[in-house]
Amino acid sequence: MNQENKTEISASNKINYIIGVLVLIGVIGVAGFVILTSQPTSNNTSTVTDMKESMIKENESNVVDFNVSGENFKFTPNAMTVKKGEKVKITFKSTAGLHNLVIDEYNVKTVQVNTDGTTSVEFLADKAGSFEFYCSVANHKAQGMVGTFIVTE
Numbered sequence: 001m002n003q004e005n006k007t008e009i010s011a012s013n014k015i016n017y018i019i020g021v022l023v024l025i026g027v028i029g030v031a032g033f034v035i036l037t038s039q040p041t042s043n044n045t046s047t048v049t050d051m052k053e054s055m056i057k058e059n060e061s062n063v064v065d066f067n068v069s070g071e072n073f074k075f076t077p078n079a080m081t082v083k084k085g086e087k088v089k090i091t092f093k094s095t096a097g098l099h100n101l102v103i104d105e106y107n108v109k110t111v112q113v114n115t116d117g118t119t120s121v122e123f124l125a126d127k128a129g130s131f132e133f134y135c136s137v138a139n140h141k142a143q144g145m146v147g148t149f150i151v152t153e
Contacts, residue, residue, distance in 0.1 A: 062087065063086075063087045063088065063089045063122065064082050064086050064087065064088050064089070065089050065091065066080050066088070066089070066090045066091070067091050067093070068080070068090055068091070068092050068093070068101060068147075069092075069093045069094070069095045070092065070093070070094050070095065070097075070099035070100075070101065070135060070145065071094070071095045071096035071097065071099075072096055072097045072140075072143075072145075073135075073140055073143040073144050073145040074144065074145060075101070075133070075135075075145065075146070075147040077147070078146070078147035078148065079147055079148045079149075079150065080133075080147070080148075080149050080150065081150040081151075081152065082125045082149075082150070082151055082152070083125070083151070083152055083153075084125060084126065084127070084128045084151050084152065084153055085124070085125065085126065086124075086125050087122065087123075087124055087125075088122065088123055088124070088125050089120060089121070089122045090108075090110070090120060090121050090122075091118060091119075091120040092110050092113070092118065092119055092120065092121070093113070093116070093117070093118045094113045094114060094115055094116070094117050094118075095115065095116070096115055097114070097115060098112055098113070098114050098115075098137050099112065099113065099135045099137055099140065099145070100112045100113065100119075100135055100136055100137060101121070101133055101134075101135065102133060102134055102135070102136045103131055103132075103133045103149050104131075104132075105127060105129070105131045106123050106125070106127070106131070106149075107123075108121050108123050108133075109121070109136070112137055125151045127151060128151045128152065128153050129150075129151055130148055130149075130150050130151075131148070131149045131150075131151070132146055132147070132148060132149070133146065133147045133148070133149050134146045134147070
């Protein structure tokens with residue numbers, strides 16, 4: 001009788017083992033299916049270049065952004081170029097001292113900001129040409145705090 005119990009237990013363990021293996025295979029299969037279906041196929045993947053081109057196209061129809069910093073007594077960058085008809089946003093940050101950014105021909109003038117202060121201005125570049133931008137605080141312009149805003153046809 002003791003031998004029969006061992007046989008029954010052994011058969012029961014085999015069935016439980018087989019059921020466990022089948023459940024594990026099922027779980028792995030479902031997980032694999034979920035992972036594979038959530039990954040893009042090679043036909044619809046975007047390259048980094050495609051994504052950059054897409055972002056550029058979106059920016060062309062929206063706003064051309066410039067980040068300009070000012071310190072005693074210069075702008076970085078000191079030149080900006082856009083095409084006529086583009087919307088422009090200049091975000092200006094003072095990295096040292098009290099400064100602003102002015103473009104007379106576009107009636108553009110940021111508020112004055114002190115060190116680590118930031119301000120921005122938006123406008124439409126509707127006149128072609130080369131225009132000076134400068135800091136109107138004290139004698140900063142005379143000390144060389146100027147740059148060039150270029151609008152091409």
